Amino acid sequence: MSARDNIFRKLRAASTTTLPAPDAAISAHYASLPRTAKDQLAQEFAEKITAWHAEVHAVPRGAWLDKLKEVLAAKGIATLLYAPATAHGQALEAAGIAGLKPYDRPIDEWKQELFENVDAAITGTRGAIAETGTMIVWPDATEPRLMSLVPPIHIALVDADAVVPTLYDAITQQKWTAGGNTLPTNALLVTGPSKTADIQQTLAYGAHGPKELVVLLLTGEAQ
Amino acid sequence: MSNNTTHTLQFVPGTEFKRRAAEVVANPFLRKSFRGAMDFLMMKRAAQFPDPELLERQRDLAEHIRRYSLSKLPQLLEQLEANLTRNGVTVHWAETPDEANAIILDICRRHDTKLMVKGKSMVSEEVELNHAMHAAGIDALESDMGEYIVQLADEKPSHIIMPAIHKTKQQIAELFAAKVPGVSYTEDVDALIQIGRDVLRKKFMEAEVGLSGVNFAVAETGTLCLVENEGNGRMCTTVPNVHIAITGIEKVVEKLEHVVPLYGLLTRSATGQAITTYFNVITGPRREGEKDGPKEMHLVLVDNGRTQAFADEQLRQTLQCIRCGACMNHCPVYTRIGGHAYGTTYPGPIGKIVSPHMMGLAATHVLPGASTLCGACGEVCPVKIPIPDLLIRLREEATHDAKPGHAPLVGQGAGKTAFASFAFKGFAFLYSRPALYRLFTWTATRFRFLTPAKQAGWTDTRTPLTPAAKSLRDLLAERQNRR
Numbered sequence: 001m002s003a004r005d006n007i008f009r010k011l012r013a014a015s016t017t018t019l020p021a022p023d024a025a026i027s028a029h030y031a032s033l034p035r036t037a038k039d040q041l042a043q044e045f046a047e048k049i050t051a052w053h054a055e056v057h058a059v060p061r062g063a064w065l066d067k068l069k070e071v072l073a074a075k076g077i078a079t080l081l082y083a084p085a086t087a088h089g090q091a092l093e094a095a096g097i098a099g100l101k102p103y104d105r106p107i108d109e110w111k112q113e114l115f116e117n118v119d120a121a122i123t124g125t126r127g128a129i130a131e132t133g134t135m136i137v138w139p140d141a142t143e144p145r146l147m148s149l150v151p152p153i154h155i156a157l158v159d160a161d162a163v164v165p166t167l168y169d170a171i172t173q174q175k176w177t178a179g180g181n182t183l184p185t186n187a188l189l190v191t192g193p194s195k196t197a198d199i200q201q202t203l204a205y206g207a208h209g210p211k212e213l214v215v216l217l218l219t220g221e222a223q
Numbered sequence: 224m225s226n227n228t229t230h231t232l233q234f235v236p237g238t239e240f241k242r243r244a245a246e247v248v249a250n251p252f253l254r255k256s257f258r259g260a261m262d263f264l265m266m267k268r269a270a271q272f273p274d275p276e277l278l279e280r281q282r283d284l285a286e287h288i289r290r291y292s293l294s295k296l297p298q299l300l301e302q303l304e305a306n307l308t309r310n311g312v313t314v315h316w317a318e319t320p321d322e323a324n325a326i327i328l329d330i331c332r333r334h335d336t337k338l339m340v341k342g343k344s345m346v347s348e349e350v351e352l353n354h355a356m357h358a359a360g361i362d363a364l365e366s367d368m369g370e371y372i373v374q375l376a377d378e379k380p381s382h383i384i385m386p387a388i389h390k391t392k393q394q395i396a397e398l399f400a401a402k403v404p405g406v407s408y409t410e411d412v413d414a415l416i417q418i419g420r421d422v423l424r425k426k427f428m429e430a431e432v433g434l435s436g437v438n439f440a441v442a443e444t445g446t447l448c449l450v451e452n453e454g455n456g457r458m459c460t461t462v463p464n465v466h467i468a469i470t471g472i473e474k475v476v477e478k479l480e481h482v483v484p485l486y487g488l489l490t491r492s493a494t495g496q497a498i499t500t501y502f503n504v505i506t507g508p509r510r511e512g513e514k515d516g517p518k519e520m521h522l523v524l525v526d527n528g529r530t531q532a533f534a535d536e537q538l539r540q541t542l543q544c545i546r547c548g549a550c551m552n553h554c555p556v557y558t559r560i561g562g563h564a565y566g567t568t569y570p571g572p573i574g575k576i577v578s579p580h581m582m583g584l585a586a587t588h589v590l591p592g593a594s595t596l597c598g599a600c601g602e603v604c605p606v607k608i609p610i611p612d613l614l615i616r617l618r619e620e621a622t623h624d625a626k627p628g629h630a631p632l633v634g635q636g637a638g639k640t641a642f643a644s645f646a647f648k649g650f651a652f653l654y655s656r657p658a659l660y661r662l663f664t665w666t667a668t669r670f671r672f673l674t675p676a677k678q679a680g681w682t683d684t685r686t687p688l689t690p691a692a693k694s695l696r697d698l699l700a701e702r703q704n705r706r
Contacts, residue, residue: 003526004316007472010530011297014539019294022287026480029284052500107515111462115428132498141512149457168483177444177479185509185516186461189502194454196416197494198369198385200392201263204416207368208423209454209501 030168041130042160046217048133052192053205054213061218064157065095068122071155071214072097081114081121081151083143088124088157103144114146120153127162129170129189135215136170137188145186154193154210160219240589243564253389257561260388264552267495268603284484286607289543292476296533299442299475300524306445310507312520320350323525327352327434327467328359330521334465336361336431340423342449342456343367344436345383345546346469346525349568349581352434363434366423366455368416375402381562383569384493384548389561423455433459433517437470438489438545439482440522447522448482449503450489452496457503466508466517472524473533473542479504485545488605492547528580531632537616541576543606548573550600550610556593565590572600576613579621584634588621592638642679664694 001009036044046056059067072080077099083089084102092100101118126138135156139145148154164170167189175181194209205211247253272278292299304314317323323346331339339356341347341363353374356363365374369386373379376398380386387395392410399418400408406418427433435456439448447468449456460466476482490496509516532538551557551571562570567578567587575590591614600610621638625631653660667690674689681688693701 002316003318003322006318007316007524007526007530008297008300010526011300011472011533014530014534015536016294016296019287019291021477022284022291022481023478025284025287026484029280029484032280103514105514107462108464111428115424134498134502141510141514144514144516145457145461146515149454149461166483167486168480171479171483183444183446183479183504183506185505185507185513187504187506188457189498189504190500191498192500194452195500196368196453198367198372198387198453199395199412199415200390201260201385201388202392202412204413206420207416207453207455208366208420208427208458 026168030166033166036130036165041163041165042217042219044130045128045133045158045163046215048130049128049135049192049213049215050133052133053195054133054192054215056215056217058160058217058219060220064216064218065091065097067216068092068155069097071216072099072120075120075153075212077119077153079117079119080155081118081147083123083147085142086124088122089142092122103147107144107146114150118151120155121147121151122155122157123147124157125159125162126174127164127170128158129165129167130163131166132191134167134189134191136174137190138184139186139188140184145188148188148190149209152206152210153212153214154190155214155216156190157216157218160217240564240566240593243566244560244593247560247564252391253561254559256389256391257558260382260385261552261558264385264494268492268549268552269495271491271495271497281484281488282605282607285488285545285605286543288476288481288485289545289606290540292481293473293533293539293542295477296473296475299477300472302442302477303440303445303475306442307507307522308445310445311510312445312507312522315521315523316526317350317523318526320525320527323350323469323523323527324352324355326521326523327469328355328361330465330467331356331359331361331432334431334519336465338426338430339363339432339434340366340426340430340455340459340463341370342433342435342459343370343386343451344434344469345380345568346436346471347434348380349527350469350525352469364423364426364430366426366459367451368419368453368455371419371423372398375399379563379568381570382548382551383546383573389563423458427455427458427462430459430463432465432467433461433463434467434469435459437468437474437522439485440470440475441477441479441482442475443478444506446479446504446506448486449505450486450499450501451503452500454501457501460503460505461516464517465519465521466505467521467523468505469523469525471542472526472529473544485606489545489547492549492603492605528582528633532577532580534630538580538613540608541573541580541613543608544573544577545606546573547605549603549605553599553603555595555597555599565593572610572614573608576608576610576617579617579632579634583637584617584621584632585637586634588634588638591615591617591621661696664690664696668692668694668697 079099081101126136193213194207196207315326353363365371372387381389396410437447438450508520532541557571567574579587671690
């Protein structure tokens with residue numbers, strides 16, 4: 001008998017009756033919570049993630065490159081990692097941003113360079129969650145997962161129209177798993193820069209991941 | 224599967240519990256560390272739950288989800304295995320710590336592993352993985368800051384969420400100066416964290432294997448969810464070529480939606496945070512065309528006594544646990560004696576109810592007794608495990624034979640002593656015979672001056688038990704006569 005067989009034999013020997021599924025109770029619970037008005041969601045997200053130590057810049061959709069240039073200059077960012085096959089990646093190239101470094105080959109070929117010689121990375125997001133001030137980061141083949149982790153500064157583009165009230169809304173409204181959708185190899189929720197309180201409950205930022213998180217919150221053109 | 228490790232668990236025997244507890248109680252530094260940390264964590268948690276009615280609804284919901292998941296555990300485990308396999312993850316099963324270590328060692332050997340970087344995993348502590356890896360010549364390096372500190376000091380975690388909670392920053396400063404090459408003494412917490420960051424970043428690059436725990440495994444999608452603030456968990460699960468996850472068989476839920484209420488309560492109950500910095504949702508190794516992520520991924524599902532708890536409907540509730548640590552943060556015993564005194568991987572109230580299944584009652588029978596039954600643990604538990612009831616149940620199992628029709632637990636009755644059995648039998652005999660009972664109280668009250676001042680064990684920390692001058696029966700009779 002294998003370990004697997006033994007474990008299943010023991011589990012099946014116990015008397016169990018399947019209880020009612022919790023789905024309806026979960027849905028009713030989130031429906032019962034007070035809702036933030038739709039036009040306030042981006043504002044709530046910005047306030048919450050700022051409290052988590054992120055730097056938020058609300059910018060009109062057409063003007064994010066200008067704001068980015070300001071951020072790069074202010075922080076002295078010389079090398080900016082980006083995903084060349086994304087729409088924002090192409091916009092970066094077209095704008096002629098200095099120090100652009102494309103993530104265009106497998107990590108195995110340039111691991112040390114990524115860890116030691118990249119100042120910042122810019123990525124898109126799949127939206128954000130107002131309740132907790134959380135970004136939904138959805139890495140894929142064009143925009144790999146290490147971009148939001150290894151460089152000391154992470155700059156993220158968040159569309160103000162893609163902010164939802166709760167994580168439950170994100171999963172259900174964006175249909176993460178419904179209708180045959182499969183999750184990416186690594187979906188992420190990111191709420192602020194990396195941190196720890198493991199030494200005497202004292203909060204310190206930049207434990208292993210980014211020390212700084214900059215959010216460019218893309219709003220309607222008319223400001 | 225080869226099983227050639229000569230692995231012995233390094234836990235301190237549970238019978239040493241009283242001596243170790245007394246040592247901590249006599250140590251003002253440890254007392255202060257734990258008291259301060261627990262007060263802070265209790266305050267932070269309370270601030271997250273301003274509305275007691277809402278909290279109760281959230282706890283009911285979380286309990287519902289966990290009980291539902293356990294009610295179809297075998298089906299969910301099969302579904303999880305099938306979907307993980309479909310996603311390209313190899314699933315392994317281990318009944319014992321030795322089996323789990325052998326599986327992981329085997330994977331490491333196939334990849335010529337010299338260095339394994341580890342994210343926080345209490346199950347890896349439970350099976351003493353580091354010890355087994357070290358014995359096989361593989362360096363298993365903890366990368367969670369607290370775990371890294373504890374490993375540098377050659378100690379064990381004293382708390383499941385904050386492993387280095389027993390250490391002051393001065394002690395950590397001394398430790399880093401002594402153990403990390405090229406580091407001079409600093410008490411600046413930012414500087415200390417930067418030291419850890421610099422050391423560990425090099426290791427993430429070098430390591431052939433990354434190991435992690437799992438907070439929630441989702442059956443329907445074949446997904447592993449990891450909760451963390453530091454980013455070391457993401458490093459361990461993304462940078463090395465091989466990712467091995469290890470967890471207990473009880474961690475599975477059916478759907479991703481079921482995770483949402485549990486995650487919300489986990490972080491708020493544990494550290495009083497509304498959310499952690501990272502929620503890492505992993506659904507398989509690097510896919511064709513992707514540029515990073517592990518090329519190979521494994522999940523080791525560990526029993527280690529969980530099936531024993533599962534077999535009994537009441538004890539099964541132990542497995543509802545989501546490992547938030549709120550029970551220890553609120554426990555008057557844990558706060559005073561700290562995590563190491565228990566001698567088990569999981570300290571505090573949850574440790575007292577889960578360790579007997581993992582290590583047997585012979586090693587742990589004193590632990591369920593180390594409780595005032597004040598009920599705080601049960602009140603704060605986000606998944607409503609009736610911890611005090613389970614403590615009483617385990618006290619019973621530790622001191623009695625199994626009830627007819629019940630399979631004995633490992634170490635059943637290990638806490639039985641001839642003296643206690645004799646004393647309780649004596650009581651039963653006396654109390655069921657009125658004439659004899661009257662004679663006994665008559666004698667005991669008249670000859671109370673003969674009561675010894677030293678009473679086996681009882682008087683070590685308490686005043687002697689002395690019969691009253693008059694029995695209750697006599698007092699009532701006097702009162703009746705006076706009327």
